[in-house]
Amino acid sequence: MEVKGRVSTTTTTIQSDDEMDLRRGPWTVDEDLALINYIANNGEGRWNSLARSAGLKRTGKSCRLRWLNYLRPDVRRGNITLEEQLLILELHGRWGNRWSKIAQYLPGRTDNEIKNYWRTRVQKHAKQLKCDVNSKQFKDAMRYLWMPRLVERIQAAAATAATAGSPTASASATTTITTTNNNNNTTYNYDNNLNSFEAHSGNMMLSPAIMNNNFGGSRSYTPENSSTGASSDSFGTQVSPVSELTQDYYNNVTAGNNNNNPNPDYYQQAHDQLSFLDCITSPSGLFSQQLDFQSMEPNTPWIPTNGDTSNGFWNVENMFLFQQLTDNM
């Protein structure tokens, strides 16, 4: 499929022979493999020359985006979890549309994905409420209605999980989410009574999994720093033939349904990198097992049966509460 110009080729100014050959639009399997192959052997960076050297008729920017948003081994796809939703709401309230900054606190998520989430889900809710997404009205609705509901759902799911292993779990006054950025932990204590977050920076609660996986910051992949190198046939290790490796890697990247990268190596890595979920605490302390909230969601009353984790909030009760809230402003 030769696609030249995603919108309209009439607006594209062709300036050189190189640019004349540039491809646009969806990436093909061959292109993906070429890019994966090249980065596996040479690392990333210098994207324009990388594109030429790899024989890709793409701009450097296009290669960079494709790698960072799709092909990179630690990219995590699938539904945004409740904890992630909570963090996005909180961090957006703090920083606005600083998607890349927000993404740094959500391991494996790309700025593009968070941006898409915000536009498709959050802005939809604002639209439903007939108010601007940046209005005080909507921000208050998020802080006093949406976020507490998310916390309740997280705690309900945590309690469900804890009940299975510990009969002492109960509702908590605070919900703690710990995530990392450049190996610095930030612990978010959400006060259920005050409807507010309090952040604590530092290296407390830094689990070995986090220490061993530098997934904060740029999360860039190089064979040297990739923890996938722990596996003998992983992407980060020089094995031959590379084409088989990358084909296998690519198949796994593209085969996922919901998809955390299903390649066992990368899946394990992604699993390790989600360790901030491990750090969600209950009053009785740290849960020992990973909390898979997505799999729990269908069992919680907040979740619609279609599995959409974001649409279950604006029910009649909450619409009423929102009305009360806005009436008192």
Added chain:
DNA sequence: AAAAAGCACAACCGCCCCCAG
């Protein structure tokens, strides 16, 4: 069953900043 509407997401664009020469 077909058409329309809605949704999710990949990809591109333009602007900006940084930095080496």
Added chain:
DNA sequence: GCTGGGGGCGGTTGTGCTTTT
């Protein structure tokens, strides 16, 4: 100080899939 290339970022849009009518 200036310039050009590289790269990061936020905004926008096209497309394919799903849901609704």
